[in-house]
Amino acid sequence: MLRALCSKRILAVPVLYALCPLLILFFSPGRATAQGLLQGINALLEFNYTFFSSKTTVSGSTTKIATNTYDPRFTLSVSTNIFPNLRLDAGGVVEENISKSSSNTAETTRTAVTTLTPYFYLTLSDPLYTASIGYNRREVSTETTGQPRFTLFNDDYLAVLKWRPWGFPSIEAQFERTNTYDEEKEVQNTTKDYISLISRYNYRGLDIRYQGTYTDTNDKVNQVDTKDMTQSAWLSYSNSFFDRRVSLSTSYNINYQEIQTSTTAQSTGGTVSLQLFPLAGLSVNNDTVTPTITLGPNPALIDGDLGTSAGINIGLPPLGGDTRIRQMGLDFFVATEVNQLLLWINLDLSTAPVILTFFFSNIQVFSSPDNVNWSPVPLALTPVTFGPFQNRFVINFTNVTTRFIKVVTPPLNAAILGAASFPNIFVTELQAFLTKPVSSVSGVTKNTVTSTTQNYYLDIKTKILDIPTLFYDLDYYYTRIDPSGQLRYIVSNGLSVNQRLSQVFTASGRAAIEDGEEEKEHRVAYVYDAVVQATPLRTLTDRLVFSGRDETIGGKHDSTNSIILYNIAELYKGLEVNLNVGKNFSNNLTPGVKANETDVELLARVIPHPAMTMSLDYKYSIVDQSGGTTPGSTATQRGEFTLSYNPFRTLFIVTTIDLLAVTGQRTLVTQNYGLNWSPFPDGALQFRFFYNEILTTGGIEQRVINPGVRWNITKRSFLDLSYQRIKNVVPGQKTDENFFNAQLKLFLL
Numbered sequence: 001m002l003r004a005l006c007s008k009r010i011l012a013v014p015v016l017y018a019l020c021p022l023l024i025l026f027f028s029p030g031r032a033t034a035q036g037l038l039q040g041i042n043a044l045l046e047f048n049y050t051f052f053s054s055k056t057t058v059s060g061s062t063t064k065i066a067t068n069t070y071d072p073r074f075t076l077s078v079s080t081n082i083f084p085n086l087r088l089d090a091g092g093v094v095e096e097n098i099s100k101s102s103s104n105t106a107e108t109t110r111t112a113v114t115t116l117t118p119y120f121y122l123t124l125s126d127p128l129y130t131a132s133i134g135y136n137r138r139e140v141s142t143e144t145t146g147q148p149r150f151t152l153f154n155d156d157y158l159a160v161l162k163w164r165p166w167g168f169p170s171i172e173a174q175f176e177r178t179n180t181y182d183e184e185k186e187v188q189n190t191t192k193d194y195i196s197l198i199s200r201y202n203y204r205g206l207d208i209r210y211q212g213t214y215t216d217t218n219d220k221v222n223q224v225d226t227k228d229m230t231q232s233a234w235l236s237y238s239n240s241f242f243d244r245r246v247s248l249s250t251s252y253n254i255n256y257q258e259i260q261t262s263t264t265a266q267s268t269g270g271t272v273s274l275q276l277f278p279l280a281g282l283s284v285n286n287d288t289v290t291p292t293i294t295l296g297p298n299p300a301l302i303d304g305d306l307g308t309s310a311g312i313n314i315g316l317p318p319l320g321g322d323t324r325i326r327q328m329g330l331d332f333f334v335a336t337e338v339n340q341l342l343l344w345i346n347l348d349l350s351t352a353p354v355i356l357t358f359f360f361s362n363i364q365v366f367s368s369p370d371n372v373n374w375s376p377v378p379l380a381l382t383p384v385t386f387g388p389f390q391n392r393f394v395i396n397f398t399n400v401t402t403r404f405i406k407v408v409t410p411p412l413n414a415a416i417l418g419a420a421s422f423p424n425i426f427v428t429e430l431q432a433f434l435t436k437p438v439s440s441v442s443g444v445t446k447n448t449v450t451s452t453t454q455n456y457y458l459d460i461k462t463k464i465l466d467i468p469t470l471f472y473d474l475d476y477y478y479t480r481i482d483p484s485g486q487l488r489y490i491v492s493n494g495l496s497v498n499q500r501l502s503q504v505f506t507a508s509g510r511a512a513i514e515d516g517e518e519e520k521e522h523r524v525a526y527v528y529d530a531v532v533q534a535t536p537l538r539t540l541t542d543r544l545v546f547s548g549r550d551e552t553i554g555g556k557h558d559s560t561n562s563i564i565l566y567n568i569a570e571l572y573k574g575l576e577v578n579l580n581v582g583k584n585f586s587n588n589l590t591p592g593v594k595a596n597e598t599d600v601e602l603l604a605r606v607i608p609h610p611a612m613t614m615s616l617d618y619k620y621s622i623v624d625q626s627g628g629t630t631p632g633s634t635a636t637q638r639g640e641f642t643l644s645y646n647p648f649r650t651l652f653i654v655t656t657i658d659l660l661a662v663t664g665q666r667t668l669v670t671q672n673y674g675l676n677w678s679p680f681p682d683g684a685l686q687f688r689f690f691y692n693e694i695l696t697t698g699g700i701e702q703r704v705i706n707p708g709v710r711w712n713i714t715k716r717s718f719l720d721l722s723y724q725r726i727k728n729v730v731p732g733q734k735t736d737e738n739f740f741n742a743q744l745k746l747f748l749l
Contacts (some may be wrong), residue, residue, distance in 0.1 A: 040080030043748035046073040092118035130162040169201035189220040209234040225262040276432040278330035285324040309426035316412040320654040329406030343393040344429040367402035468499035490516035521554030539570035574607035637661040701729040
């Protein structure tokens, strides 16, 4: 009877997957009582209703659109300990998204997307090892008016073994088979086997890691079989000697990849991807994207962990939060050909098409030879896609050979419908690939591509004198890519000194000589800097910084020098002022091109009342260039004034005024006014009101009004109602949008 029940197919397939192991637990003799069974069962019923309407008027012509969306979802999960060290996780989700759209220019269309997601995992664990097996399926059926029904399946089988012996290398092995296919197996029919082995050993500053992966992807539709083997090894060591007067840090990384493609003469689709291994991950939040901007280090972007945040959030910032553009990049250390980036995130956005559309239309790619001067890279005909079944943006662009590459996107803004439901979308990884069409190797029985990347780093720092503090440092960087033979290395010898001259003055400086090879050309650089700092008062600091770089690459000379005076003062309690004045001189590698830049920056922060904060950030820059194609003088003024008022924790008001003035261009002024009011935040019935208005020079307006109410039925169950009205005005076009959403979440168990 039990077997017949488990084999019967009913509509709520996920419910059955969760019910079968539940019944097995009840009928199994000697089942453990370590955990109450009912405590491990959860049943969740969700219902979302959305109504959206818009009215767009362009040159007297009006377009009206209305959409109703119904999204019921039922989730059942079992999470319990069968025995003290054997855990069962099973369950599934059944969801149907029904959308009806109508307009005054087209017929009404109906789209229904049904998603079934059952899963089953068993995990055996103790302090020494962890072993688990599992299965999950995702079945997505789409039916649209006037089009045939299309169903896509994704079956995933998983086995994992982790071994953690004390004092010995840890081992993690994983096998995964994924079958992705449509109902008729005509559009997509792919089987992928993935095997990975990871080992790590740490001992007194020594860190040894190995990761090997093997992927066999059989694309039966395009008749392409791809075998991808990647092996990576890391060795690093850090320690100090001679009473910490000498410190040593060194690391070596080697990556080997072999891709074997088997095709037939009839193969016309598919691609072959060669993964690239950058030396460093980079990121910055800054609205300046081009022409000059420097990204800072972010190792988490390339650590291979696809599930942990790299500290970059592209979700909706809170009112008054950081709305600057997110910039994420890679440093290959040598000029490398690349045409695809994978931007991994922590959420599945496949059921949020409006959110995806925002990123699809805003993601851009830029390249740079030096992490300073950036140029846009044209995107491909199919520029950005998401998934399916994997939480990543696939960004395709034209082939470019560069050392640095970055992808940029603004975070979500409040004018995007449904953005309030996505305050946290964390970037977890950025990967780079060089993809080639299978057609380039069609007719070849087997085609093998190999690549080896080696990176080595050595840093030795020696303390020569205590007074003044004098250090000698030796740095060595080496990278090589085969079979192309690309080679780049740098040897740096430097001296640095630091001395307190008096109770007020301190001085420091560094000078280094760099010698190496870059793109088969000899490179010599002289790097120097000096700092004098005065602190006459606890609340006043003045710092004079001089830095420069003079280098010659293949007989071409380039030099940059700058001198900047920083003044940091706390004039009164709650009043801080920074005044920075600087001069930059550069002599470009292009003969006859020189540029001088003068910068004056004022930063002020005033707190007249504990509930009120005012800040000012103003910068004036003037660039004088001689020679080249654009000689002359260009002045740029950037300013931002922010006033925030938080009289009590339920009310927050913020006003921001931005100014951008560039010689020969129209001055751009942007005003932003926002309010967030949430009375009774601790009650069972909670109200909220959000208002944001943006006014920009040139007649551009945007207004967002978003009231809402939430009823906490229990600690976990709630009913949420919200209404959003958005008005956008640009010259020649006006758009009014209305968005109503009702969300009911009931925990049944």
